[in-house]
Amino acid sequence: MPPLAGVEFLHGDFREEAVLSQLEALLAGQRVDLVLSDMAPNMSGVDVVDKARAMHLAELAMEFADSHLRPGGAFLIKLLGVGFDDYVRDLRRRYEKVAIRKPAASRKRSPEVYALAQGKRATIQ
Numbered sequence: 001m002p003p004l005a006g007v008e009f010l011h012g013d014f015r016e017e018a019v020l021s022q023l024e025a026l027l028a029g030q031r032v033d034l035v036l037s038d039m040a041p042n043m044s045g046v047d048v049v050d051k052a053r054a055m056h057l058a059e060l061a062m063e064f065a066d067s068h069l070r071p072g073g074a075f076l077i078k079l080l081g082v083g084f085d086d087y088v089r090d091l092r093r094r095y096e097k098v099a100i101r102k103p104a105a106s107r108k109r110s111p112e113v114y115a116l117a118q119g120k121r122a123t124i125q
């Protein structure tokens, strides 16, 4: 990707500890205002595998937001398929306001939705 002024670009697998460490080094202890994840796994076509992989990425993103988002900050996450009630419940314990949205730009046949969590609480309830 060509460089963009004011943008740090890190290309890596978010599941790898080494990549997370590089990202944390770039942050240098600063809390962020927003964590946004549009990650989705390469689809295998095996529903149970794809959903488990997608949920793993969503859980890693939530953990990242737990550690690096400032209190009051916002977290936007893509969720795939059904069966994310527990995940949304976990978001509500962490954020004042949680909304589930299917944007107009998202294809109707795609199982993706987005959870927008706003107002990170100082402590998990």
Ligand SMILES: C[S@@+](CC[C@H](N)C(=O)[O-])C[C@H]1O[C@@H](n2cnc3c(N)ncnc32)[C@H](O)[C@@H]1O
Binding pocket: 012, 013, 014, 015, 038, 039, 040, 041, 042, 057
């Ligand atoms: C739906 S696409 C996102 C497209 C992006 N919003 C854009 O406009 O280009 C899903 C993205 O998740 C990324 N992804 C999947 N697994 C990942 C992982 N383990 N670590 C980092 N990125 C991952 C893929 O490389 C892909 O770019």
